[in-house]
């Protein structure tokens with residue numbers, strides 16, 4: 001290696017950076033230890049390197065930077081397309097919601113009529129009822145012992161509510177009691193619990209007329225404390241509408 005070879009290429013820079021293989025390094029050292037000028041150049045390069053340390057492959061960086069920029073631009077373009085798509089979907093959803101939130105005028109009209117009808121019924125229900133029927137019922141076992149048929153309850157058109165007075169029988173356990181209304185086919189029409197025995201040894205139950213089917217009906221009482229079979233008190237009757 002001579003002075004020209006050493007200084008025209010990047011041998012000194014690569015030597016200082018430690019990028020040379022052992023053979024090339026030996027050749028560089030063999031020259032610059034002999035040559036004062038080249039020794040000075042190496043010292044200068046080493047001082048520069050210490051002053052401005054940085055990645056050695058300076059020439060590759062712009063390429064990388066462009067690649068990164070291009071990738072970034074592609075990403076931005078893709079995101080832009082995605083955002084446009086999301087905006088369009090959002091707009092469609094908003095339009096669909098707006099359509100759902102405003103029902104057609106016919107539906108609004110029908111709802112208004114239903115509300116008016118309900119208000120009329122509510123007003124009627126909050127008025128006293130004249131000639132409201134009261135029906136006394138004896139337990140089945142007592143009725144059958146007397147040989148009588150099950151009583152008939154006649155309901156006129158305007159009747160809103162029937163009050164049943166049920167005489168307690170011997171089979172009932174301690175209270176409180178559950179109560180159910182069963183139609184002729186054995187289906188439970190209504191049931192509840194918390195029924196209490198009065199001091200006259202009776203139970204009272206006011207039932208809306210609309211709840212009672214026409215035909216055979218049974219009211220069943222059962223102690224909620226004593227649920228053994230056979231401890232059910234049953235009151236049978238027939239409903240006839242005029």
Ligand SMILES: [Zn+2]
Nearest residue numbers: 002003035038
């Ligand atoms: Zn030299």
